[in-house]
Amino acid sequence: MSSNDSASRAATLSDVAQRAGVSIATASKALNGRGDVAPATRTRVLEAAEALSFTPNAMARGLLAGRTGTVGLLTSDLEGRFMIPILMGAEDAFGAGQVNVFLCDARGDAIREQHHLKALLSRRVDGIIVVGRQTDPRPSLGQDIPVPVVYAYAPSDDARDLSLTPDNYAGGRLAIEHLLACGRTRIAHVSGDPAYAAAQDRLAGARAALESAGLELIGQPMFSEWSEQWGRDAAAMLLGQHPEIDAVFCGSDQIARGVLDTARDLDRSVPDDLAVIGYDNWELLALNSRPELTSIDANLQQLGRQAAQRVFDAIDGVDIGEGTHHLPVRLVIRGSTIARR
Amino acid sequence: MSSNDSASRAATLSDVAQRAGVSIATASKALNGRGDVAPATRTRVLEAAEALSFTPNAMARGLLAGRTGTVGLLTSDLEGRFMIPILMGAEDAFGAGQVNVFLCDARGDAIREQHHLKALLSRRVDGIIVVGRQTDPRPSLGQDIPVPVVYAYAPSDDARDLSLTPDNYAGGRLAIEHLLACGRTRIAHVSGDPAYAAAQDRLAGARAALESAGLELIGQPMFSEWSEQWGRDAAAMLLGQHPEIDAVFCGSDQIARGVLDTARDLDRSVPDDLAVIGYDNWELLALNSRPELTSIDANLQQLGRQAAQRVFDAIDGVDIGEGTHHLPVRLVIRGSTIARR
DNA sequence: CTGTTAGCGCGTTCAC
DNA sequence: GTGAACGCGCTAACAG
Numbered sequence: 268m269s270s271n272d273s274a275s276r277a278a279t280l281s282d283v284a285q286r287a288g289v290s291i292a293t294a295s296k297a298l299n300g301r302g303d304v305a306p307a308t309r310t311r312v313l314e315a316a317e318a319l320s321f322t323p324n325a326m327a328r329g330l331l332a333g334r335t336g337t338v339g340l341l342t343s344d345l346e347g348r349f350m351i352p353i354l355m356g357a358e359d360a361f362g363a364g365q366v367n368v369f370l371c372d373a374r375g376d377a378i379r380e381q382h383h384l385k386a387l388l389s390r391r392v393d394g395i396i397v398v399g400r401q402t403d404p405r406p407s408l409g410q411d412i413p414v415p416v417v418y419a420y421a422p423s424d425d426a427r428d429l430s431l432t433p434d435n436y437a438g439g440r441l442a443i444e445h446l447l448a449c450g451r452t453r454i455a456h457v458s459g460d461p462a463y464a465a466a467q468d469r470l471a472g473a474r475a476a477l478e479s480a481g482l483e484l485i486g487q488p489m490f491s492e493w494s495e496q497w498g499r500d501a502a503a504m505l506l507g508q509h510p511e512i513d514a515v516f517c518g519s520d521q522i523a524r525g526v527l528d529t530a531r532d533l534d535r536s537v538p539d540d541l542a543v544i545g546y547d548n549w550e551l552l553a554l555n556s557r558p559e560l561t562s563i564d565a566n567l568q569q570l571g572r573q574a575a576q577r578v579f580d581a582i583d584g585v586d587i588g589e590g591t592h593h594l595p596v597r598l599v600i601r602g603s604t605i606a607r608r
Numbered sequence: 609m610s611s612n613d614s615a616s617r618a619a620t621l622s623d624v625a626q627r628a629g630v631s632i633a634t635a636s637k638a639l640n641g642r643g644d645v646a647p648a649t650r651t652r653v654l655e656a657a658e659a660l661s662f663t664p665n666a667m668a669r670g671l672l673a674g675r676t677g678t679v680g681l682l683t684s685d686l687e688g689r690f691m692i693p694i695l696m697g698a699e700d701a702f703g704a705g706q707v708n709v710f711l712c713d714a715r716g717d718a719i720r721e722q723h724h725l726k727a728l729l730s731r732r733v734d735g736i737i738v739v740g741r742q743t744d745p746r747p748s749l750g751q752d753i754p755v756p757v758v759y760a761y762a763p764s765d766d767a768r769d770l771s772l773t774p775d776n777y778a779g780g781r782l783a784i785e786h787l788l789a790c791g792r793t794r795i796a797h798v799s800g801d802p803a804y805a806a807a808q809d810r811l812a813g814a815r816a817a818l819e820s821a822g823l824e825l826i827g828q829p830m831f832s833e834w835s836e837q838w839g840r841d842a843a844a845m846l847l848g849q850h851p852e853i854d855a856v857f858c859g860s861d862q863i864a865r866g867v868l869d870t871a872r873d874l875d876r877s878v879p880d881d882l883a884v885i886g887y888d889n890w891e892l893l894a895l896n897s898r899p900e901l902t903s904i905d906a907n908l909q910q911l912g913r914q915a916a917q918r919v920f921d922a923i924d925g926v927d928i929g930e931g932t933h934h935l936p937v938r939l940v941i942r943g944s945t946i947a948r949r
Numbered sequence: 950c951t952g953t954t955a956g957c958g959c960g961t962t963c964a965c
Numbered sequence: 966g967t968g969a970a971c972g973c974g975c976t977a978a979c980a981g
Binding site for chain 2: 277329355358359368372388389391411413528
C-alpha cells in the first residue's frame with residue numbers, strides 16, 4: 268500500500284511546539300506571522316514544522332474561524348456535456364482563492380439532492396453552487412439555507428434566488444444575424460426536443476432577428492431530439508420540400524453535424540450553396556466536421572467562474588442581488604458559413 | 609440574495625439542548641441514539657432539533673473522531689473525456705458511504721498539483737484518488753503521505769503505489785479476436801499519437817492476437833493524432849495502397865468515425881466490404897455514426913468505483929496491495945462489424 | 950436515566 | 966517576547 272498508516276499520523280501544532288521547545292501559542296504565532304516573535308525562535312519553529320512536515324488542521328482552524336473555506340458544487344448530472352466547463356470554471360476560480368470544492372452529483376434524483384444538501388450543510392460549506400443540466404427553471408432549494416446559494420445554467424424557479432444562465436435568446440439572434448450578414452435570406456431551423464426552454468428561447472431569438480429584417484423562417488421549425496441522426500433526417504426532409512433554402516440554423520452542433528452529412532450526400536455544397544450554423548461550440552464536433560462548423564458558444568467556463576465569484580462576494584458580505592441573469596454568448600465563425608481561402 | 613445570512617446562523621447542539629431543557633450531552637445522546645435516554649426527553653430533543661433545523665457540525669465531529677469522512681479527487685485535467693466517468697464512479701461509490709469528495713483540478717501543472725495536495729492534507733482527507741489523463745505512468749506523489757492513495761487511469765511510476773488502469777493490451781486482443789471471428793483476415797491498424805502508452809499497448813495486444821491466428825497486420829500501423837481528420841486521411845491512404853483490406857482496427861472512436869467517413873466517400877460498404885472497430889465506446893460518437901460503431905469499452909465508471917472501494921478498504925485498515933492492476937475491458941458490438949437485420 | 954468533565958487542534962486574548 | 970487559559974461544537978468517559 269502506498270502509505271505508512273500506522274506510522275506517522277499527521278503532526279499537530281503541539282508536536283511542533285514541543286520539538287521547538289516553545290509553547291503552542293508561540294508556535295502558532297511564529298507560523299502565522301502574528302504578534303512579535305523573536306527571529307531566533309521563529310526560525311526554530313519553522314524548522315521544526317518543516318522537519319515534521321506539519322500541515323495545519325483546517326478543521327480545527329475552521330471551528331474557530333466560523334468558516335471552512337469550502338463550497339459545495341451540487342450538480343444534477345455529471346454526465347452532461349455542459350457540466351464540465353462550468354465545473355472547471357468554478358473550481359478554477361475557487362482554487363485560486365484558497366477554497367476547496369465539494370462535488371456532489373445528485374444524478375437527477377431529488378431525494379439524492381436533498382441528501383447531498385444536508386451533507387454539505389453539515390460540512391458547513393460557506394456557499395453552494397447548484398448546477399442544472401438544462402436551462403429550464405428548476406425547483407429552488409428554498410430560502411432558509413444558512414449560506415449563499417447561486418444557481419448556474421438551470422435557473423431557480425424562485426425569483427428571490429440568484430441564477431446565472433446563458434442567454435439563449437441572444438444566441439438565436441446572433442446566429443440569424445450572422446447568416447443575414449452572410450447574405451442568406453431563406454433560412455430554416457432544425458432543433459432538438461421542443462420541451463427544452465433552450466430550444467424555445469433560441470427559436471424566439473431567431474424569429475426576432477428575422478422579423479427585424481422583414482423575413483420569416485422557411486417552413487416550420489423542426490423539433491425532435493438532440494441527435495445527429497435527427498439532423499440527417501430533418502435535413503433530408505427539408506431539402507426535399509424546400510430546395511430553395513440557403514441556410515440552416517441548427518439547435519445544436521450534433522444536429523448541425525447531421526445536417527452537414529445529408530447536405531454532402533445530396534451534393535449541396537457548404538457553405539456556397541448552403542450555410543450551416545450550429546449551437547454549443549462543442550469543439551469535438553465543430554472542429555472535426557467538413558467543413559468546420561460555425562457555432563454559438565455559451566461561455567460556460569466563464570459562467571462557472573462568475574458563479575464562483577458571486578459566491579465569494581456573498582461570503583464577504585456583499586449583496587449579490589437576485590433574479591435570473593442571462594449571460595452573453597459568443598459567435599464562433601468557421602467554414603460552414605463562410606468559405607475559407 | 610438567496611439567503612438570510614445575518615439572520616439564522618446554523619443552529620448548534622447547545623441551542624438544541626437549551627430549547628429542550630436538557631444538557632448538551634443528553635441532547636447528543638438522544639440525537640445519536642447513544643446511551644439510555646428517556647423516551648420522553650428523546651422526543652423533546654428531536655423536536656427541538658427539528659424546529660431549529662439542526663445539522664451536526666461535521667468538522668467538530670471529525671476533530672474528535674480523527675477522520676473527516678472526506679476524500680480528495682486529484683485530477684490532472686478535467687477537460688479530458690476519460691475523467692468524467694471515473695469521477696462519476698468514484699463520487700457514486702463514496703456518496704453511498706457517507707463520504708464527500710473534494711475535487712481538485714491540477715490542469716496538468718505539477719506546481720498546482722502540489723498546491724492542491726497540500727490543501728487536501730490540510731483538510732485531513734481520509735484518502736486520495738489521483739486521476740491522470742493518459743494511461744502513461746505518472747510521477748508518484750511519494751510514500752510519505754499520511755493517508756492512502758490510489759492512482760486511477762494513469763498509474764504511478766512507483767511500484768509501491770497501488771494503481772488501477774484499463775487493460776489496453778487486452779483491448780487490442782479483444783478487437784482483433786472479434787474481427788477474426790467475423791471472418792476478417794486482412795486487417796489494418798490506424799491509431800493516434802504513438803507516444804501514448806495506450807496506442808502502443810493496444811497495438812501490442814492486436815499483434816499478439818493476429819499472431820495466434822498465424823496472421824499479420826496489413827501494412828504498417830499508422831500513427832498520428834487522435835482526430836477524425838486523421839482517420840479520414842489515413843483511411844484514404846490505406847484504401848489506396850491496400851485495397852484488399854477487409855477490416856480496420858482504429859485506436860479511438862474519433863479515428864474510426866473518420867475512417868467510416870472516407871469508406872463512405874470511396875463507396876466501400878461497411879460492414880460487408882469493410883469492417884471498422886473503434887476504441888473507447890464514446891457513445892456520442894459510436895451511436896451517431898453510420899453504421900453505429902463497434903467499440904471497446906474500458907469500463908471507466910467501474911474503474912472509478914473500484915478505486916473508491918480500495919480507498920474505503922484502506923481507510924478501514926485493510927491492506928489494499930500495491931502495483932499496477934489492469935482492469936478488464938469489454939467489447940460492444942454494433943453495426944460497423946456485423947450487419948444489422 | 951441525566952449532568953459534569955475532559956479533551957480533539959488550533960487561534961486569540963491577556964497577563965507575565 | 967512568551968506562555969497560560971479559554972473556547973469553537975461535539976462526543977466519550979465517568980459521576981450522580
